[in-house]
Amino acid sequence: MLQDCARDNSVVLKYVLLGGLSYQPLTGYQLKQFVDSSTRHFWFAQTSQIYRTLDMLEKEGLLTSEIQEQDTRPDRRLYHITPTGRADLQTWLAELMIEISPAKDSLLVRLFFSAQLDKETVLTQLRLQRSLHQRQLSLYRNEIVALINESTQQRPELKRDALFWDVTRRNGELVEEAYVRWLDETIQRIEAEY
Amino acid sequence: MLQDCARDNSVVLKYVLLGGLSYQPLTGYQLKQFVDSSTRHFWFAQTSQIYRTLDMLEKEGLLTSEIQEQDTRPDRRLYHITPTGRADLQTWLAELMIEISPAKDSLLVRLFFSAQLDKETVLTQLRLQRSLHQRQLSLYRNEIVALINESTQQRPELKRDALFWDVTRRNGELVEEAYVRWLDETIQRIEAEY
DNA sequence: TTATCATATATGATAAATGGAATATGGGCT
DNA sequence: AGCCCATATTCCATTTATCATATATGATAA
Numbered sequence: 020m021l022q023d024c025a026r027d028n029s030v031v032l033k034y035v036l037l038g039g040l041s042y043q044p045l046t047g048y049q050l051k052q053f054v055d056s057s058t059r060h061f062w063f064a065q066t067s068q069i070y071r072t073l074d075m076l077e078k079e080g081l082l083t084s085e086i087q088e089q090d091t092r093p094d095r096r097l098y099h100i101t102p103t104g105r106a107d108l109q110t111w112l113a114e115l116m117i118e119i120s121p122a123k124d125s126l127l128v129r130l131f132f133s134a135q136l137d138k139e140t141v142l143t144q145l146r147l148q149r150s151l152h153q154r155q156l157s158l159y160r161n162e163i164v165a166l167i168n169e170s171t172q173q174r175p176e177l178k179r180d181a182l183f184w185d186v187t188r189r190n191g192e193l194v195e196e197a198y199v200r201w202l203d204e205t206i207q208r209i210e211a212e213y
Numbered sequence: 214m215l216q217d218c219a220r221d222n223s224v225v226l227k228y229v230l231l232g233g234l235s236y237q238p239l240t241g242y243q244l245k246q247f248v249d250s251s252t253r254h255f256w257f258a259q260t261s262q263i264y265r266t267l268d269m270l271e272k273e274g275l276l277t278s279e280i281q282e283q284d285t286r287p288d289r290r291l292y293h294i295t296p297t298g299r300a301d302l303q304t305w306l307a308e309l310m311i312e313i314s315p316a317k318d319s320l321l322v323r324l325f326f327s328a329q330l331d332k333e334t335v336l337t338q339l340r341l342q343r344s345l346h347q348r349q350l351s352l353y354r355n356e357i358v359a360l361i362n363e364s365t366q367q368r369p370e371l372k373r374d375a376l377f378w379d380v381t382r383r384n385g386e387l388v389e390e391a392y393v394r395w396l397d398e399t400i401q402r403i404e405a406e407y
Numbered sequence: 408t409t410a411t412c413a414t415a416t417a418t419g420a421t422a423a424a425t426g427g428a429a430t431a432t433g434g435g436c437t
Numbered sequence: 438a439g440c441c442c443a444t445a446t447t448c449c450a451t452t453t454a455t456c457a458t459a460t461a462t463g464a465t466a467a
Contacts, residue, residue: 032453062321114323201387
């Protein structure tokens with residue numbers, strides 16, 4: 020029997036947060052912004068999930084936190100990574116992955132069963148996705164490049180890190196390029212063969 | 214504030230199962246095999262999740278089931294899609310997606326924070342992933358092509374469907390090609406710049 | 408002045424998914 | 438006789454994630 024195979028997805032958000040906090044102490048709110056701006060394209064999470072995970076990490080001793088009083092804003096809780104947290108992150112980062120990350124793409128699910136739909140419905144779907152993915156591609160080529168440049172200008176000590184940030188950005192660029200090419204090809208095939 | 218955006222992922226497995234059952238009645242066990250062989254590359258699920266979802270779909274009236282007695286094998290429960298189920302599937306398939314499917318790739322998470330690792334650890338990780346993705350690519354180019362051919366030979370009435378199956382296969386091929394190219398490029402960059 | 412916006416956190420209900428194990432049948436192998 | 442294998446289903450505990458909502462503050466805009 021094909022085994023239900025082991026995934027390591029279960030704990031990734033934990034390491035996204037530890038990773039963010041390895042640069043500097045941040046609040047839950049700031050971590051949500053970090054996720055939205057930096058990791059969203061390969062790992063995302065809802066606000067509620069972030070706060071819950073932070074709680075958990077503090078209980079595990081991987082983080083500490085303190086309340087910061089603010090005049091012009093609501094008070095907030097600032098999280099710091101502990102040495103234990105840093106060690107745990109380091110260990111996870113160095114772990115060899117013996118599988119590829121599983122993909123979930125509901126467009127492909129829809130398409131797989133789309134012989135039940137009429138041609139125009141399918142084409143409309145594909146053309147909309149084409150525009151969305153084209154937009155995503157231009158994000159990788161422009162906005163994200165700019166964001167990385169900004170970050171390294173503000174914190175020159177993270178220049179080593181910027182190479183890795185750009186590597187993940189480049190993954191997005193290449194994969195989205197392929198995706199858009201696939202959409203173009205698919206639209207043509209459906210127009211011609213269906 | 215950036216909104217926590219709506220995903221439609223929550224119910225996709227439901228439609229994978231309805232989709233499989235739209236071809237023919239199947240048991241939970243066979244649906245697990247269907248998922249493993251046909252949709253795994255864009256949607257997967259554990260056995261336990263499949264059986265529980267089938268329960269739910271039957272309660273919702275989208276499926277019916279009957280026990281099949283077998284001599285040489287344990288009895289089994291065969292699921293049939295109902296007209297309501299077919300209509301529900303149809304509606305979902307035709308729904309316009311106004312977002313792109315979010316990605317989750319823990320390799321990219323690791324890489325993003327990998328400035329904390331030494332060069333050789335990173336390169337070992339990348340080289341292993343390279344071999345895994347190369348294997349995956351050859352799956353799309355060979356085994357899956359063969360699987361689709363087999364299916365259409367056995368059921369010539371599904372020839373229209375085969376176009377869509379092949380379109381999803383081709384997505385895997387193009388995306389994996391890009392991924393392998395990215396890994397090659399990244400390995401070179403790390404070797405040279407890090 | 409009222410409303411909205413950005414900041415900031417929290418929680419309760421529910422859904423989705425994982426991981427592991429338990430149970431059962433009959434065939435085939437040693 | 439004892440074992441493993443493929444078939445076939447179920448259950449439990451837990452984790453992960455979503456959705457909606459609630460609360461609070463001060464600044465800014467209508």
